[in-house]
Amino acid sequence: MRRSVEITTPIPSADEVAEGLGISKSRMKRLRQIVDGTYTPKRGNSMATGLDGRHRDTNGRISEKRADTKVGTLRAEYGDTFLRGIRSDAHLGTVRKETGKSLTQLVREHRDEHR
Amino acid sequence: MPRVEPDSVFLNIPYDARFQPLYLAYIVGLTELGLKPKATLAIPGGARRLDRIFELLQGCRYSVHDLSRVELDKAPPPTPRFNMPLELGLAIAWAKLNPGRHTWFVCESIDRRAQKSVSDLNGSDFNIHNGTPEGVMRELNNAFVRPVYRPTVPKMMRSYEALKRLLPTLKSNSGSTSVFTARMFADLIATAAELRDRARSSQE
Numbered sequence: 576m577r578r579s580v581e582i583t584t585p586i587p588s589a590d591e592v593a594e595g596l597g598i599s600k601s602r603m604k605r606l607r608q609i610v611d612g613t614y615t616p617k618r619g620n621s622m623a624t625g626l627d628g629r630h631r632d633t634n635g636r637i638s639e640k641r642a643d644t645k646v647g648t649l650r651a652e653y654g655d656t657f658l659r660g661i662r663s664d665a666h667l668g669t670v671r672k673e674t675g676k677s678l679t680q681l682v683r684e685h686r687d688e689h690r
Numbered sequence: 691m692p693r694v695e696p697d698s699v700f701l702n703i704p705y706d707a708r709f710q711p712l713y714l715a716y717i718v719g720l721t722e723l724g725l726k727p728k729a730t731l732a733i734p735g736g737a738r739r740l741d742r743i744f745e746l747l748q749g750c751r752y753s754v755h756d757l758s759r760v761e762l763d764k765a766p767p768p769t770p771r772f773n774m775p776l777e778l779g780l781a782i783a784w785a786k787l788n789p790g791r792h793t794w795f796v797c798e799s800i801d802r803r804a805q806k807s808v809s810d811l812n813g814s815d816f817n818i819h820n821g822t823p824e825g826v827m828r829e830l831n832n833a834f835v836r837p838v839y840r841p842t843v844p845k846m847m848r849s850y851e852a853l854k855r856l857l858p859t860l861k862s863n864s865g866s867t868s869v870f871t872a873r874m875f876a877d878l879i880a881t882a883a884e885l886r887d888r889a890r891s892s893q894e
Contacts, residue, residue: 578795578815578833579832580793580833580834581835582697582725583837584697587726592880592883596879598880606863606877609859609860610888614863616862616863651872651876655872656732685734
């Protein structure tokens with residue numbers, strides 16, 4: 576007789592699953608478009624590897640993350656331990672202001688720390 | 691003591707290209723059953739990695755340990771993979787010390803091989819998936835039983851095939867070349883949940 580366990584917890588909806596994973600509403604919307612087959616990638620090299628989902632502006636600079644991006648969203652990109660000790664609902668703008676560092680610098684420090 | 695998520699499953703699997711079909715199958719299977727897969731993909735390397743893996747495990751009510759990759763790695767020097775048995779050991783110890791807080795399952799592709807490779811576990815039940823996505827779905831369905839909603843293996847396989855078809859677009863969307871990244875893992879789970887919800891609503 577194989578071992579089995581009974582699961583009685585309610586089945587979370589896709590939105591609840593996404594929220595638990597720190598997936599933003601816009602990212603979930605894009606995933607739904609992919610399921611629908613209506614998603615069209617942006618022109619150019621916008622989703623190239625190494626850009627962490629950001630795109631290059633027309634002048635070649637990597638676009639800046641919005642100041643109201645939540646730390647929880649950034650953790651989905653850079654790992655659960657990114658900006659450890661900071662609330663997941665804190666805004667990137669606040670973190671930038673308090674540390675005086677850009678997102679690029681914070682990511683670099685995080686990667687150096689865990690190399 | 692860390693808070694235990696009652697529906698979370700620590701997924702102890704190898705991260706390699708050959709394992710990709712079963713990796714997708716575990717994600718789809720667990721999501722179809724309304725469970726939350728957790729993996730160590732978001733945990734960086736370094737001195738505290740093992741502590742963080744253990745923290746993740748402690749927060750999960752269940753764990754699934756796939757020992758089907760016990761072969762020697764071809765890259766020199768030939769080495770067996772010890773990470774999966776190591777994490778299984780952590781889970782067994784955690785479950786022994788905290789009865790009722792954690793339940794572990796061991797999956798293998800070949801019947802009776804685990805009895806040889808980890809003979810100390812003789813007498814335990816192993817879930818043999820035969821190295822196929824369908825086998826993974828079957829074994830997950832046997833291990834985790836929902837009294838009200840119980841998806842069939844063919845239904846789970848339809849979601850698996852749908853997710854597999856979406857994989858190139860999902861990878862392009864996340865800018866990933868591999869499925870074994872924290873972002874892809876999250877996107878795959880959310881997409882699998884969306885596919886499940888759509889299939890359920892079309893049946894109602």
